[in-house]
Amino acid sequence: MLCRNETGGPNVDWIWEILRYVAAWGGTGLIIWFWYWMFSNIGTF
Numbered sequence: 001m002l003c004r005n006e007t008g009g010p011n012v013d014w015i016w017e018i019l020r021y022v023a024a025w026g027g028t029g030l031i032i033w034f035w036y037w038m039f040s041n042i043g044t045f
Helices: 002-007 010-044
Strands: none
8 A cells, every 4th residue: 555656645536446346347347248148159060
């Protein structure tokens, strides 16, 4: 927690929270979309 000031301090903490939130849901959605796309292609073979 000592290096927090290097990233801009408490003022940008909310930005990192949003980025982590978006990255988590974006990654989950990407995995779901990838599996959906793969199974769709398998169905066409």
